Amino acid sequence: MILSVNLSLAASICLVSRIKSDETAFTLLAISMTLFSYWPILRNELIVRYPLSPLLLVILLCPPTLVMLYYRSSAILAVLHLAFHLFVILMCPWILIKMQSFKSTIHGPWDEACPDERSA
Structure with a gap:
């Protein structure tokens, strides 16, 4: 902070x-x-x-931003802005979920020590 x-x-x-x-x-x-x-x-x-407040903020702030980009700057920039938002909000979580199946656990000397209950 x-x-x-x-x-x-x-x-x-x-x-x-x-x-x-x-x-x-x-x-x-x-x-x-x-x-x-x-x-x-x-x-x-x-x-x-209010747990849904981040979603509400995105819904309230994204359309005015797109309109201002379209009228003040260019339509291409507004389309790129919308595409980036959709990619981050929809595609990135979907990719993360799909990549979970490829995750593998590798065990080695860097792992935490696990106590063996049989030796106690």
């Missing part, structure tokens, strides 16, 4: 250094530090209280 806050502060300072107005720079720095510091705590609390 401390490392991520330090990195967020460094990234925010790099972005703020490009802004001309002191008030705007301070506002951006304050908002970024608030979001980077308190969002993990808020996210964990939301997951504990």
